[in-house]
Amino acid sequence: MENEIPKNLQRDISLISSLPCDINFHGTKLFKYQGCWYDNKTLQGILNLQRGFEPQETDIIVASFPKSGTTWLKALTVALLERSKHSSNHPLLSDNPHGLVPVLELRLYTETSKPDLTNFSSSPRLFSTHVPFHTLQEALKNSSCKVVYLWRNVKDALVSLWYFDCANLKIEEERSMLLLESMFESFCKGVSYYGPFWEHVLSYRRGSLEDPEHVLFLRYEELKTEPFVQLKKLAEFLGCPFTVEEEERGSVEEILDLCSLRNLKNLEVNKTGKTARGVDHKNFFRKGEVGDFKNYLTPEMEKKIDMIIEEKFRGTDLKL
Numbered sequence: 001m002e003n004e005i006p007k008n009l010q011r012d013i014s015l016i017s018s019l020p021c022d023i024n025f026h027g028t029k030l031f032k033y034q035g036c037w038y039d040n041k042t043l044q045g046i047l048n049l050q051r052g053f054e055p056q057e058t059d060i061i062v063a064s065f066p067k068s069g070t071t072w073l074k075a076l077t078v079a080l081l082e083r084s085k086h087s088s089n090h091p092l093l094s095d096n097p098h099g100l101v102p103v104l105e106l107r108l109y110t111e112t113s114k115p116d117l118t119n120f121s122s123s124p125r126l127f128s129t130h131v132p133f134h135t136l137q138e139a140l141k142n143s144s145c146k147v148v149y150l151w152r153n154v155k156d157a158l159v160s161l162w163y164f165d166c167a168n169l170k171i172e173e174e175r176s177m178l179l180l181e182s183m184f185e186s187f188c189k190g191v192s193y194y195g196p197f198w199e200h201v202l203s204y205r206r207g208s209l210e211d212p213e214h215v216l217f218l219r220y221e222e223l224k225t226e227p228f229v230q231l232k233k234l235a236e237f238l239g240c241p242f243t244v245e246e247e248e249r250g251s252v253e254e255i256l257d258l259c260s261l262r263n264l265k266n267l268e269v270n271k272t273g274k275t276a277r278g279v280d281h282k283n284f285f286r287k288g289e290v291g292d293f294k295n296y297l298t299p300e301m302e303k304k305i306d307m308i309i310e311e312k313f314r315g316t317d318l319k320l
């Protein structure tokens with residue numbers, strides 16, 4: 001039986017089985033690779049990414065810790081790049097942002113053959129990832145493609161993650177608070193899918209300081225408070241700044257409106273569709289409020305996570 005497994009997979013299996021492992025609050029086995037935690041399949045996708053991804057100079061990669069505004073960033077980037085398209089055939093009207101921008105490590109997971117990106121032909125190519133920067137960097141092999149990172153207040157990301165799990169697993173309200181408590185404990189230990197959160201954010205912060213031309217570091221809360229400024233910053237970074245005529249015509253506002261939570265949530269495709277992995281599109285859209293964690297985390301939980309983040313971010317320019 002062993003002989004039927006391709007050589008690279010045999011190598012991966014033996015590497016993965018030698019890594020530190022732990023069980024998360026779901027009972028899923030997670031493995032620690034280059035400082036962060038992944039399930040078996042994601043990790044195999046990451047190994048394929050590091051080994052087999054062939055970056056192109058014009059590639060754009062949007063990166064985030066899960067539940068930090070990925071869907072919004074994907075939509076904004078697609079809308080920016082596709083802004084010459086007429087509203088009636090805009091890709092965001094017929095597909096969810098996750099269908100338009102594949103997650104590299106999940107797309108590259110394969111049990112049998114070489115990872116396949118052949119049917120991915122948009123130009124520039126637009127991908128997403130949840131892996132931390134040091135792990136991604138190895139896959140980019142010094143290419144000069146652009147990476148846009150979006151991060152968010154850890155407490156809102158955590159509550160958003162919890163909501164997403166409850167919705168996907170159809171967990172009823174009574175059990176949901178128990179899930180929040182165990183999720184919180186794992187999260188604080190750093191043992192969470194793609195976690196620890198702080199390693200993730202710090203890796204991209206370092207990347208953006210070292211190479212600001214290729215790594216842009218954005219914040220969800222700033223995108224909420226000053227969307228106009230942040231979208232223009234993104235356009236400039238990606239090398240497609242708004243022209244004076246476009247600004248006068250209201251193109252920036254148009255994109256912001258198209259990608260607003262309210263608008264995306266109400267599109268038919270996002271009300272009824274599912275991703276290739278069977279996740280209801282509607283679960284990607286909830287409140288999008290800053291500080292919603294106050295409605296769910298106890299003051300003790302808040303204090304504990306604040307202390308952790310304060311310690312981890314000490315000596316950096318990052319604040320909660």
Ligand SMILES: Nc1ncnc2c1ncn2[C@@H]1O[C@H](COP(=O)(O)OS(=O)(=O)O)[C@@H](OP(=O)(O)O)[C@H]1O
Nearest residue numbers: 066067068069070071072160260261285286287288
């Ligand atoms: N367009 C838009 N504008 C503002 N906010 C938005 C938007 N789309 C999704 N959201 C909110 O983002 C949260 C989901 O995070 P992600 O998109 O990162 O999820 S995922 O990792 O891709 O599954 C989740 O946040 P919470 O509402 O706090 O749970 C979504 O509501």
